[in-house]
Amino acid sequence: MAQVAFLPRIIVSADTSKAPLKPLRRTQRSRTSISTNKRVPRSPLQRTKLNVEVSPHRAVSAVRLMRIELGGAFADLLNEKGKGSGDNEMGYVERTLGFCTKELDDRDLRLVTDVVGGTIRWRRYLDHLICSLCHEESTFRHMEPLLLQILRIGVYEIVKLDMPPYAVVDENVRLAKVALRPGAGNMVNGILRKLVVLKEKNSLPLPILEGDDRAQARALATLHSHPVWMVRRWTKYRGQEEAIKLMVWNNSDPRANVGRGVTRADLVKQLNLLKVPHEISLHLDDFIRMKTGLQYIDNNLSFSGGKTVIQAGLLKQGLCAVQDESAGLVVSVVDAQPGESIVDCCAAPGGKTVYMASHMSGQGMVYAIDINKGRLRILRETAKLHQVSSVITTIHSDLRIFADNESAKYDKVLLDAPCSGLGVLSKRADLRWNKSLEDLEELKNLQDELLDAASLLVKPGGVLIYSTCSIDPEENEERVDTFLLRHPVRAAYATQIISPFLWNSVLNPVDRFVPPDFVSECSFYFSDPVKHSLDGAFAARLVRAL
Numbered sequence: 310m311a312q313v314a315f316l317p318r319i320i321v322s323a324d325t326s327k328a329p330l331k332p333l334r335r336t337q338r339s340r341t342s343i344s345t346n347k348r349v350p351r352s353p354l355q356r357t358k359l360n361v362e363v364s365p366h367r368a369v370s371a372v373r374l375m376r377i378e379l380g381g382a383f384a385d386l387l388n389e390k391g392k393g394s395g396d397n398e399m400g401y402v403e404r405t406l407g408f409c410t411k412e413l414d415d416r417d418l419r420l421v422t423d424v425v426g427g428t429i430r431w432r433r434y435l436d437h438l439i440c441s442l443c444h445e446e447s448t449f450r451h452m453e454p455l456l457l458q459i460l461r462i463g464v465y466e467i468v469k470l471d472m473p474p475y476a477v478v479d480e481n482v483r484l485a486k487v488a489l490r491p492g493a494g495n496m497v498n499g500i501l502r503k504l505v506v507l508k509e510k511n512s513l514p515l516p517i518l519e520g521d522d523r524a525q526a527r528a529l530a531t532l533h534s535h536p537v538w539m540v541r542r543w544t545k546y547r548g549q550e551e552a553i554k555l556m557v558w559n560n561s562d563p564r565a566n567v568g569r570g571v572t573r574a575d576l577v578k579q580l581n582l583l584k585v586p587h588e589i590s591l592h593l594d595d596f597i598r599m600k601t602g603l604q605y606i607d608n609n610l611s612f613s614g615g616k617t618v619i620q621a622g623l624l625k626q627g628l629c630a631v632q633d634e635s636a637g638l639v640v641s642v643v644d645a646q647p648g649e650s651i652v653d654c655c656a657a658p659g660g661k662t663v664y665m666a667s668h669m670s671g672q673g674m675v676y677a678i679d680i681n682k683g684r685l686r687i688l689r690e691t692a693k694l695h696q697v698s699s700v701i702t703t704i705h706s707d708l709r710i711f712a713d714n715e716s717a718k719y720d721k722v723l724l725d726a727p728c729s730g731l732g733v734l735s736k737r738a739d740l741r742w743n744k745s746l747e748d749l750e751e752l753k754n755l756q757d758e759l760l761d762a763a764s765l766l767v768k769p770g771g772v773l774i775y776s777t778c779s780i781d782p783e784e785n786e787e788r789v790d791t792f793l794l795r796h797p798v799r800a801a802y803a804t805q806i807i808s809p810f811l812w813n814s815v816l817n818p819v820d821r822f823v824p825p826d827f828v829s830e831c832s833f834y835f836s837d838p839v840k841h842s843l844d845g846a847f848a849a850r851l852v853r854a855l
């Protein structure tokens with residue numbers, strides 16, 4: 310069965326702006342309470358105060374941002390206020406703000422996606438502007454969370470979305486007044502109006518790139534809205550110019566992804582019927598790229614079909630799926646063949662498992678292991694949808710325990726390791742704020758342990774594929790390097806491993822499996838966001854000696 314891929318400019322599988330994500334790491338600002346200064350209705354029967362004057366996309370965006378940023382603290386607050394109306398988005402709005410807005414139409418939904426994703430992505434930059442425009446830094450530091458979100462939305466809309474500034478000011482002032490109190494509205498008014506004047510004069514208070522390395526990293530971190538540690542790391546590994554390009558990429562509109570289940574020609578036919586613009590992937594036979602028309606319609610592009618891919622039900626019917634080409638290329642590196650026994654060690658939610666399974670013509674088996682039961686359930690559902698369940702067996706286990714107890718050996722073992730996700734920051738708006746340098750050290754230890762465990766499952770002559778969606782050499786090349794140094798004999802990958810130059814004796818170059826442009830100097834697969842305009846990804850192939 311052939312696959313197809315989409316590359317729309319709208320997030321689909323990674324729609325971070327919609328998902329109730331993990332909480333962002335707390336900033337130093339005090340966030341112990343969520344003050345709305347509103348009495349919130351306690352039961353669905355007593356509600357629904359409908360406010361038709363507040364712009365729905367801003368109210369929903371503000372509440373969604375609170376949910377994402379405060380996570381558990383937000384849920385706790387709602388629980389204190391009684392159960393009953395928080396089970397859908399407007400329920401959350403009602404319980405947080407004390408009123409409902411009119412239903413969101415398609416345009417509002419798109420704006421919520423843009424505003425929430427952009428506001429998270431640009432958080433450091435927006436906070437710098439807001440802080441600079443407050444009378445005192447302490448005003449910013451102690452600002453209540455809802456007020457801060459409303460200000461972030463306003464600043465983002467004015468500075469990054471170039472929306473008509475005075476309309477933005479008025480709408481956000483109204484939201485602050487109704488959702489909080491008149492004084493909050495006055496504050497939003499003061500700050501946003503100052504911002505508009507400065508923007509018109511082209512003199513936004515932004516940091517200048519000067520001083521020593523640390524000062525420059527801090528300035529760049531604010532200008533491009535990333536954590537300082539990431540800027541320092543990328544500057545170290547790639548140089549400042551490339552680090553900037555990478556951040557620009559991470560801040561660009563998120564694209565996505567893939568589809569499968571029918572031939573590419575079939576899908577092209579369907580897209581032509583829907584009049585959804587698309588193009589054939591340059592890198593993968595099964596993939597189609599889309600810029601618009603997946604979930605929403607981008608009005609800037611000519612799109613006259615009236616129905617998006619989602620509305621037409623193509624995803625629901627399993628006729629296609631959504632995946633970045635960089636992930637599809639990892640599957641190319643595995644090169645799954647009919648009849649093979651393959652272990653996918655960290656398989657869920659199953660993007661790669663299902664794609665591999667679809668290459669097997671119903672023969673062989675992919676054993677999909679994951680420690681997370683819920684994510685494995687999603688994998689099973691996706692496999693069913695794509696009619697590849699017959700070649701997938703799911704195993705709920707910690708890979709380390711499974712490998713210790715398993716005596717069977719397999720043709721191929723894919724370890725798509727848990728990683729920092731530094732290659733997918735453009736799609737995962739929140740991720741940059743959730744990761745620290747310490748997390749990276751912990752992850753490296755876990756990657757080593759999982760790689761050791763995965764290697765036990767490979768049969769002599771079999772292949773171990775190690776992959777990540779990171780661009781960090783310490784999660785990629787360095788993990789392979791240290792693996793080979795740790796296991797010169799036991800895994801029988803080589804007899805004498807004393808320097809990286811001997812890798813070639815055990816490493817299986819990926820050039821047979823991916824286009825030359827994706828083959829790194831050491832013959833690994835590497836997709837670089839800056840160079841390839843795809844998510845970052847890495848894969849190494851190691852062949853076990855006979």
Ligand SMILES: C[S@@+](CC[C@H](N)C(=O)[O-])C[C@H]1O[C@@H](n2cnc3c(N)ncnc32)[C@H](O)[C@@H]1O
Pocket residue numbers: 636654655656657658659660661662678679680681684706707708709725726727728
């Ligand atoms: C990068 S994701 C895998 C993505 C997946 N390969 C795909 O293409 O959809 C990493 C996965 O590793 C799983 N994981 C983390 N630690 C694990 C462990 N000790 N044993 C098995 N799975 C683990 C996580 O639950 C997560 O689903």
